[in-house]
Amino acid sequence: MDKGFSGIDSPKRMKRADQIVESVKRWVVLKDVQPGDKLPNEKALMELFECSKGTVREALKSLEVQGLITVKTGPNGGAILAQVPYPLASQMLRNYLHFQHPTGPDIYSMRKLVEPQIATIAVDKLTPEDLAELERLTELCASPAQDIEQRVTQRIAELDFHNLLADRCGNPILGFFGRFLNDLIKDLVIYKKVQLPEQQEFSKSNLHYHRELLTAFKARDHQAVHRLMGEHMQCAQDFNVELEAQLANRLLVKSE
DSSP: OOOOOTTOOOOSSSOHHHHHHHHHHHHHHHHOOOTTOBOOOHHHHHHHHTOOHHHHHHHHHHHHHTTSEEEEOSTTOEEEEOOOOHHHHHHHHHHHHHTTOOOHHHHHHHHHHHHHHHHHHHGGGOOHHHHHHHHHHHHTTSSOOSSHHHHHHHHHHHHHHHHHHHHHSOOHHHHHHHHHHHHHHIIIIIHHHTTSOOOHHHHHHHHHHHHHHHHHHHTTOHHHHHHHHHHHHHHHHHHHHHHHHHHHHHHHHHHO
16 A cells, blocks of 8 residues: 555645644555654655745644654654554543543443443453453452552452453454543542442442453353443442432531
8 A cells, every 4th residue: 555645635724734733644544554654754744735844843743742653863763653552542531521520420321331342342352361360350359448548459450350351352442432431430430439438338249240240251151241241330330329429418518
């Protein structure tokens, strides 16, 4: 496939630096270029877009901030395409949603749609090592937490159980949203509500479902996995409705 940069049009009525940025993005999509491929050098970009060196450098800086390129100096340097790292993509989207103030139940209403699909797709892709890791994460939460630090560790282990499934499902969109929703839970549920009294029934429910899911994964039972994950997410959403009410009451008491 021809990976040449020329001929990639960009939307008009935007400043030239932004046109270059959009053209690079179109180039990635249309020409099947890969991380590690080089962009044309500054001189070539200046000629292609009929712009100044300052404009090209502004565009390259924007692409670098967005995580789409890395810039190396030296004789063999230049702008090199990079795969946007997941943590950066997740953080940028979470920065937007923080100001929308989603609640735990909001997040779980999405997880109820996403998690059963992820788990079902992942069934046939889990290796013996994956199953061993799922079991380790599950049993890490078997004993009641003795302090806040252990509570946070256990909550993160519960989410890492789901992150492993997202990583293995093989669907990049489902996988991203699965991990992203777990990141939101870390931001908006765990750290906001960890000061509340330990929700022992919630912990027991998570442990129960993770053990049952592990058994179904080992048996490669797709129907059981889909059913159990749906029940797990519904139960977790119900607990989070209760947690939201407790948190609201605590804030009300403090304000009085």
